[in-house]
Amino acid sequence: MSELNDVFKFIDEHFDEHIQKIQSYLRQPSVSGEGIGMHECAELTAKYIENLGGEAEVISSPIKYAEHPGWPLVYGWLDSGADKTLLVYGMYDTQPVEEEKWDYPPFGAEIHEISPFGQCIIARGAINTKGPLRAMFNAFEAIIAVKGRLPVNIIFLIEGEEEIGSLTLIDYVKKNKEEFREADASWMAGARQDRNGKVRISLGNKGIITFDMICRGGDWGGPVGRNLHSSNEAWVESPVWKLIQCLASMRDETGKVLINGFYDGVTPPTSEEETIINELLKTFNEETLKEELSVKRFKYNLKGRELILQYLYQPTLNIMGIASGYVGPGTKTIIPHEARAKLDIRLHPDQDPEKIWKNIQNHLLEKNFRNVELKLHDASPGSKTSPNAPIVKAMLKTYDEYKIEKQIWPFSGGFAPTFIFTKVLGIPFISGGIGHGGRAHAPNEYIILNKTGPIYGISDMEKFYVKFLYNYAET
Amino acid sequence: MSELNDVFKFIDEHFDEHIQKIQSYLRQPSVSGEGIGMHECAELTAKYIENLGGEAEVISSPIKYAEHPGWPLVYGWLDSGADKTLLVYGMYDTQPVEEEKWDYPPFGAEIHEISPFGQCIIARGAINTKGPLRAMFNAFEAIIAVKGRLPVNIIFLIEGEEEIGSLTLIDYVKKNKEEFREADASWMAGARQDRNGKVRISLGNKGIITFDMICRGGDWGGPVGRNLHSSNEAWVESPVWKLIQCLASMRDETGKVLINGFYDGVTPPTSEEETIINELLKTFNEETLKEELSVKRFKYNLKGRELILQYLYQPTLNIMGIASGYVGPGTKTIIPHEARAKLDIRLHPDQDPEKIWKNIQNHLLEKNFRNVELKLHDASPGSKTSPNAPIVKAMLKTYDEYKIEKQIWPFSGGFAPTFIFTKVLGIPFISGGIGHGGRAHAPNEYIILNKTGPIYGISDMEKFYVKFLYNYAET
Incomplete structure (x- = not known):
């Protein structure tokens, strides 16, 4: 030129x-x-x-x-x-x-x-x-x-x-x-x-949904507006247990998300993508990646192509944070009146974030976690070129x-x-x-x-x- | 006199x-x-x-x-x-x-x-x-x-x-x-x-066990020593999910504790205690109690004798607090490298706290939660006169x-x-x-x-x- x-x-x-x-x-x-x-x-x-x-x-x-x-x-x-x-x-x-x-x-x-x-x-x-x-x-x-x-x-x-x-x-x-x-x-x-x-x-890039889950004591049970002495947990419900059980209902121990329709819209690699992945595998090194990420092990001990597919093609339900009650030194024997978690979902670029968000809402209704409040921050799709x-x-x-x-x-x-x-x-x-x-x-x-x-x-x-x-x- | x-x-x-x-x-x-x-x-x-x-x-x-x-x-x-x-x-x-x-x-x-x-x-x-x-x-x-x-x-x-x-x-x-x-x-x-x-x-009075449960990234997986960008949750394990799943494995949604032997040593009211409870029922008022405790509802909508029995004769597994990652305003898209919870157990006065503590430890081994660390604060029995x-x-x-x-x-x-x-x-x-x-x-x-x-x-x-x-x- x-x-x-x-x-x-x-x-x-x-x-x-x-x-x-x-x-x-x-x-x-x-x-x-x-x-x-x-x-x-x-x-x-x-x-x-x-x-x-x-x-x-x-x-x-x-x-x-x-x-x-x-x-x-x-x-x-x-x-x-x-x-x-x-x-x-x-x-x-x-x-x-x-x-x-x-x-x-x-x-x-x-x-x-x-x-x-x-x-x-x-x-x-x-x-x-x-x-x-x-x-x-x-x-x-x-x-x-x-x-x-x-x-x-x-x-x-x-x-x-x-x-x-x-x-x-x-x-x-x-x-x-x-x-x-x-x-x-x-x-x-x-x-x-x-x-x-x-x-x-x-x-x-992948799409994203970010949201809060909050459980407070109310008509359903639990302490309202203030923490209670923990001896009362025998007869009073606990909002933090409720939130934890709600979270646990959303994902099994292998990491699979249990929300109906959570994987809807996930497509396997196209032939164009397969070509890119095959090329990528020539320079992809999971050992270097472990060091960069400061991890000792990948999920399911995956390697190479399977690891790349897991990373790109699996939507995730991640907990960015959770907080309730007292976690300082010693003990403070309370039932916390409130518990909150912050989550993000990473979507395959072909997934529709609005549908997935509806599925999350439905999950809480179906599993009878009406006492857990959902608060959406963002729901944006991914993108492919x-x-x-x-x-x-x-x-x-x-x-x-x-x-x-x-x-x-x-x-x-x-x-x-x-x-x-x-x-x-x-x-x-x-x-x-x-x-x-x-x-x-x-x-x-x-x-x-x-x-x-x-x-x-x-x-x-x-x-x-x-x-x-x-x-x-x-x- | x-x-x-x-x-x-x-x-x-x-x-x-x-x-x-x-x-x-x-x-x-x-x-x-x-x-x-x-x-x-x-x-x-x-x-x-x-x-x-x-x-x-x-x-x-x-x-x-x-x-x-x-x-x-x-x-x-x-x-x-x-x-x-x-x-x-x-x-x-x-x-x-x-x-x-x-x-x-x-x-x-x-x-x-x-x-x-x-x-x-x-x-x-x-x-x-x-x-x-x-x-x-x-x-x-x-x-x-x-x-x-x-x-x-x-x-x-x-x-x-x-x-x-x-x-x-x-x-x-x-x-x-x-x-x-x-x-x-x-x-x-x-x-x-x-x-x-x-x-x-x-x-x-009832007995008590207080302890911490901590999960950190390590050889089993998860980010080690620092938080990771949450896009990595597709291929990297999450310590906070692990802790939540461990907690959820310990208790069902009705509040029943799923740890083997957790109820060992619980005895029904003695005839002396039955006499006391019958007397107590004459002045026991669950509506006043609700107001005192700032709750709208007791567990299982119990009343009277059943409510008193639930309070006194059921050991409990309570979460005093839990913390991991970020829960401030907006979002911080991370996999937290550490999660910790603080729990207390209230024991029937006839239960042996050391045996119950062993049962907790066994539960984690049996359910394959070896990556969740237990830290005992106190294990003291209750008392009856x-x-x-x-x-x-x-x-x-x-x-x-x-x-x-x-x-x-x-x-x-x-x-x-x-x-x-x-x-x-x-x-x-x-x-x-x-x-x-x-x-x-x-x-x-x-x-x-x-x-x-x-x-x-x-x-x-x-x-x-x-x-x-x-x-x-x-x-």
């Missing part, structure tokens, strides 16, 4: 300026959880789109969180007169900062050595993900400066609530599908090399051009609200890019500046984005 | 002095949980015995608690040349004080009005139980001043750890039975009238002389270490006396000074103790 050499030369010549632009973005705080700098950062992001010659809108959120209002979405449009339209998804918000734990100011974006990576920009958002997002704008600016226009049209959708649940984004996309009707595919720019230079690609989608092929091709060792997964076990692209808008979604950073969600978050061994620096990250855009335009 | 009128006259004449002695005892702090004033109060208590003409010893504790050493026992002996020897059990320790919540200084023992009881002494320990204990010494002093000697010999055993588990007391009695071989019966002085002037008498024991007859006779409305229970559902008297020493035990106080374990603890309606004041409390001692001597 020698016709891009002029763009690459431009990027090299403007390296210092590009780094300064990244630093400048990182110096604008945007902590969604604490509501710091959100409107300012949204406006700044909108300006980046306008600087490319696009149109941008800062859209107020209709969402009300418990501690703050929702934060604005940045919606933008850049018409390049191209055939294809790419929906660029991004986030301008970051995790909170615990200032005193940082060696350098978290919004200073200072450049310091971090062994073994050499010089790095240190700031909240450096890798997750304002650093790569601004590098993408640098890449777009370089193309426009040299070529006059991008090879694809772009719809920008950059949210300020990625770290707090994306409610505004999900609401907006569901209600405004027509604004995205031109989009052929969606992409999130990242710097996704690990410490060894490898990249993990997931072509989708075909490995044959042009956007995926363009991404894989670009990785190959950089000789990046990659591990492809049919989808990931975690959750991200990518169903808004694949299910609501019906377009494929991929996340990707080269470069490396770390300590996301921790002090001294960093992104590395220059190529170090197999890990690429920021100028290559920008060049990768350029190549990827052209590769996609050509598919 | 007109020959006691001179003693009663003495008590009336020395009322102010007696109150001052009570105040003086209450002004000496003795908070066992926090280790405040313990040695000073033990010495003071020993001096009270010596002032009667007895011998007293302050015995150091061999026990080491987590936060402090054990506190001394006060052992004393007063030979009256009488036929009968009474073991007087008492406690010189109190609950801690949260100073800022009191209207008057907790160790000031000031006298103030408390509606509707008139003048009261307000102090930590006023009712529980330094007030009644010192009133008992006043009564003994009065008898000796007037009659020259008590009608029974006394062995004093006054502990400083009643509020923290009585470990020193239990250890001492088990190891020094010969010191108590003369004792015919044991008694604890109290001011046991409720707000309506009624008295509840329990001729024993025959209604035909002379000490009981003397107590009931004394109550009748004061026309006190009394409700007798075969034994109570709570625990007190009275097995050291009934089982270790083989002598009957009774607690009793008239008078009233309240807010034990709470701010503004009080004991009422003068007779108010059916509730007797402190001079009658002392006279009651005098009568009771003579009634016992005469049985």
